[in-house]
Amino acid sequence: DAKTTQPNSMESNEEEPVHLPCNHSTISGTDYIHWYRQLPSQGPEYVIHGLTSNVNNRMASLAIAEDRKSSTLILHRATLRDAAVYYCILTNNNAGNMLTFGGGTRLMVKP
Amino acid sequence: DGGITQSPKYLFRKEGQNVTLSCEQNLNHDAMYWYRQDPGQGLRLIYYSQIVNDFQKGDIAEGYSVSREKKESFPLTVTSAQKNPTAFYLCASSISTGKLAFFGQGTRLTVV
Numbered sequence: 001d002a003k004t005t006q007p008n009s010m011e012s013n014e015e016e017p018v019h020l021p022c023n024h025s026t027i028s029g030t031d032y033i034h035w036y037r038q039l040p041s042q043g044p045e046y047v048i049h050g051l052t053s054n055v056n057n058r059m060a061s062l063a064i065a066e067d068r069k070s071s072t073l074i075l076h077r078a079t080l081r082d083a084a085v086y087y088c089i090l091t092n093n094n095a096g097n098m099l100t101f102g103g104g105t106r107l108m109v110k111p
Numbered sequence: 112d113g114g115i116t117q118s119p120k121y122l123f124r125k126e127g128q129n130v131t132l133s134c135e136q137n138l139n140h141d142a143m144y145w146y147r148q149d150p151g152q153g154l155r156l157i158y159y160s161q162i163v164n165d166f167q168k169g170d171i172a173e174g175y176s177v178s179r180e181k182k183e184s185f186p187l188t189v190t191s192a193q194k195n196p197t198a199f200y201l202c203a204s205s206i207s208t209g210k211l212a213f214f215g216q217g218t219r220l221t222v223v
Contacts, residue, residue, distance in 0.1 A: 044214050099203075
């Protein structure tokens with residue numbers, strides 16, 4: 001299974017943009033890049049996903065490198081409620097493909 | 112409201128007792144999963160089911176058992192054979208494996 005590498009932790013100031021990086025150098029052509037986040041004592045929730053093109057939704061933006069070996073989750077204005085662990089995951093449509101979670105990046109937001 | 116429900120939120124058991132964690136979904140999803148999370152760690156896959164009456168072991172299945180008799184339900188039993196059962200357990204479902212997953216709020220199991 002393709003693996004992802006993320007920094008253990010990052011810090012941000014409130015109302016500033018946050019760029020969360022993810023490396024996935026062994027990504028295959030059919031792998032989608034998914035981002036989930038987990039608030040304290042809760043289950044993970046879906047944030048965004050993409051294949052090749054950059055994606056935007058109400059929560060965040062996803063910037064995917066041209067060679068697809070890395071991606072960046074962008075929170076345009078961090079709030080205290082964005083403090084969470086962010087997981088970058090690769091998945092594809094093959095039967096039996098699982099969501100494999102690494103350690104993720106713990107985002108701390110300072111007021 | 113559609114969603115995935117785990118119960119109870121907190122569970123205490125004595126060492127040596129089996130305990131069953133409930134997971135129900137009304138999203139009409141075929142795939143369901145159980146993950147375990149230890150403090151400060153990521154999620155590890157225990158078991159998954161791609162369809163009713165079928166399930167497969169994940170990375171850390173030893174000491175756990177599951178059943179999938181109904182599409183909506185995927186209970187997890189933590190047996191006395193699980194050496195270190197105290198953890199946060201998360202259930203998830205998706206239309207099929209590899210697709211967008213929805214998670215429950217988790218059950219925090221403490222074995223004393």
